[in-house]
Amino acid sequence: MASCIFCKIIKGDIPCFKLFESDKTLAFLDINPLSRGHALVIPKFHGEKLTDIPDEHLAEILPIAKRLVVATGAEEYNILQNNGRGAHQEVGHVHFHMIPKPNAKEGLGISWPQQPTDMDKIKALFDEVKPKV
Template sequence: MSGKMASCIFCKIIKGEIPCFKLFESDKTLAFLDINPLSKGHALVIPKHHGEKLTDIPDDQLAEVLPTVKKLAAATGANEWNLLQNNGKGAHQEVGHVHFHMIPKPNAEEGLGISWPQQKTDMDALKKLFEDVKGKM
């Protein structure tokens, strides 16, 4: 086991070394309540495969993530909610193991708050970007 995995809090939770409020578990996926919630029912869904960013996780290890998020939303009774997944410290990732937040948004004060710093669109630059990204898909 690599040093990162040995010190990873989510890997320790997966192995049962640290307790959690487990909501769902399979051979590839674990879901549990967030202990620092933004709202009632805020939960995490993680692949058991250790990887820091989404691009580090094999596709087959992610197959249950969205169905589990859907079940959590229904089970918590969330009518409106956010699904958040951050990649890298600059993008607000605090734990270096891929995780998805299901955050109920019951009102304006609770849940996830978002600013959306929309940029002015240069259509020529957008077309060039489109061609570049599409060519790499």
């Protein structure tokens, strides 16, 4: 996509600190990091949401994220992937963050608004979703 910043990075129109590249995947340092070693892993196939990306273009993503964890020496870290503006996706191209969490002030800060347990609702959801998986 012509206006996509990540597609421009893939094409080489915008420079990046490239950590890994293959025919389907690119990994590079985030220029607005939350912590030292914060990196992005992206498929070269353009798609806004995870469901837009063919499986074969996702096969390397987690192994590369794992290699970044090892390479940076991160002992605690988050692997994050957002889909849609409401889910905090800022760039409309699928991307995975590897964010080291070295201490309470650096890295990803999140809250976890846990819902109350309702086994009847969970069972109904299970019955709805399980046949589709």
